[in-house]
Amino acid sequence: MENPLQIIDISNIDVPTAREVVSAAGSQGFLMLEGHGFSQEEVAELFKVSKGYFEEPLEEKKKYTIPANDNHGYTTFGGENLDESNPDKPQGDPKEGYNFSNLNLLEGTWNGATPEYFQKSEHARVVQSVIKKYSLLVHKLLALFAIGLEIDKEAGGADWFVERHKLTEPSGTTFRLLHYPSPKSLNPEETIRAGAHTDYGGVTLLFQQDGQAGLEIHSPLTKKWTPVPYVDASAKFKEQGAAAPIIVNIGDQLSYWTNGLLKSTVHRVKFPEESVREGKSRYSIVFFSHPADDTLLEPVPSPFIRAVNGRGAGAQSKAITAKEHLLKRLAATYGWY
Numbered sequence: 577m578e579n580p581l582q583i584i585d586i587s588n589i590d591v592p593t594a595r596e597v598v599s600a601a602g603s604q605g606f607l608m609l610e611g612h613g614f615s616q617e618e619v620a621e622l623f624k625v626s627k628g629y630f631e632e633p634l635e636e637k638k639k640y641t642i643p644a645n646d647n648h649g650y651t652t653f654g655g656e657n658l659d660e661s662n663p664d665k666p667q668g669d670p671k672e673g674y675n676f677s678n679l680n681l682l683e684g685t686w687n688g689a690t691p692e693y694f695q696k697s698e699h700a701r702v703v704q705s706v707i708k709k710y711s712l713l714v715h716k717l718l719a720l721f722a723i724g725l726e727i728d729k730e731a732g733g734a735d736w737f738v739e740r741h742k743l744t745e746p747s748g749t750t751f752r753l754l755h756y757p758s759p760k761s762l763n764p765e766e767t768i769r770a771g772a773h774t775d776y777g778g779v780t781l782l783f784q785q786d787g788q789a790g791l792e793i794h795s796p797l798t799k800k801w802t803p804v805p806y807v808d809a810s811a812k813f814k815e816q817g818a819a820a821p822i823i824v825n826i827g828d829q830l831s832y833w834t835n836g837l838l839k840s841t842v843h844r845v846k847f848p849e850e851s852v853r854e855g856k857s858r859y860s861i862v863f864f865s866h867p868a869d870d871t872l873l874e875p876v877p878s879p880f881i882r883a884v885n886g887r888g889a890g891a892q893s894k895a896i897t898a899k900e901h902l903l904k905r906l907a908a909t910y911g912w913y
C-alpha cells in the first residue's frame with residue numbers, strides 16, 4: 577500500500593524541519609514523524625496494556641462508562657457516532673475505547689473514576705509514562721510549527737504555542753485507547769468502524785500496528801479517500817530501537833486558530849476487504865492535544881497567517897477561548913468553513 581503521507585525526522589529542531597512540518601500540515605493535514613522519542617519496546621508494551629484492558633469483561637468495563645458531563649471513561653460499542661452528517665444512524669460506531677482525561681501532563685496523571693485494571697501499578701506506570709512523553713513531543717511539534725510559521729519574535733517566537741499549552745493547566749487533552757473488534761464477530765458488510773470526522777483539538781498523535789489497517793483520510797490534495805498504511809521505522813531508527821513513525825494530524829481548533837492555514841482533514845476507519853476476511857481486530861492509540869482551556873484563540877501572530885486573514889479566528893471580532901471553542905464543537909453546531 578502506498579503511503580500518502582510525508583515522513584519527517586524531527587530529531588533536530590531547525591528551520592528546514594519546521595518548514596517541512598508546516599508544509600505537510602498545511603497541505604495533507606496529516607504527516608508522519610520519526611525522531612519522536614518513543615521506543616519500539618515502549619509502544620509494544622502500551623498496545624499490550626490496551627489489549628489487556630479490552631479483554632476485561634464487558635460488565636466490568638461498563639461500570640466506568642463515560643459520564644455525560646465528562647470525557648473520562650469507557651465508551652462502549654455503538655456509544656459514539658462520529659459521522660455528524662448521519663446523526664440518525666441507528667447504531668453508533670462498532671468500536672470501544674477508553675479515554676483518560678482531565679490530565680496533568682507534567683505528572684502524566686488523570687482525574688476521574690479509574691477501573692481496577694488501570695489502578696494496577698504496572699498498568700498505571702505505562703500510561704503515566706507515555707502521557708508525559710506525548711506531552712514533550714507535542715511541545716517539540718508546537719515549537720516546529722511556531723518556527724515554520726515565523727511567529728513574531730516579540731510575541732514569543734518559537735515558544736508562542738508552547739506557552740499556551742502549559743503542562744499543569746486544565747485542558748481538553750485526552751489520551752485514548754481504541755479497539756475495533758474482529759470483523760468475524762460483526763456484520764462483515766459493516767466496514768466503516770469510525771465514521772468520517774475531523775478531530776476537535778490541536779494536534780492528534782496516533783500509533784497503529786502492522787497488519788491492522790483501516791485508517792483513511794479524505795485527502796485535501798486528491799479529494800479521494802486514501803488509506804494510511806502502517807509504515808515501519810526507517811533503518812536508522814530501527815537500529816536505535818525506535819518505534820514506527822507516529823501519525824500526526826491537525827484538529828479543528830488549530831485549523832481555526834491558524835485561519836485555516838493548517839488543515840483539519842476528514843478521516844475515518846474503514847476495514848479493507850481482506851482484513852474483514854481475515855477477521856483481524858484493530859487497536860489504535862491516540863493522543864488528542866488541546867491548548868490550555870483559558871487560551872484565547874486570537875489570530876496567531878505570523879506573517880503567513882496574517883496573509884490568510886478573514887477566515888477562522890481572523891474572521892471573528894472577539895477571540896473565544898479554547899474551552900469555548902471545544903464546547904461549541906462538541907455541541908456539533910459549529911462550522912466556520
Ligand SMILES: O=C(O)CCC(=O)C(=O)O
Binds near residue numbers: 770775860
Ligand atoms: O483508530 C484510528 O485510526 C482513528 C481514530 C480517530 O480518528 C479518532 O478517534 O478520532
Ligand SMILES: [Fe+2]
Binds near residue numbers: 773774775843
Ligand atoms: Fe480522529
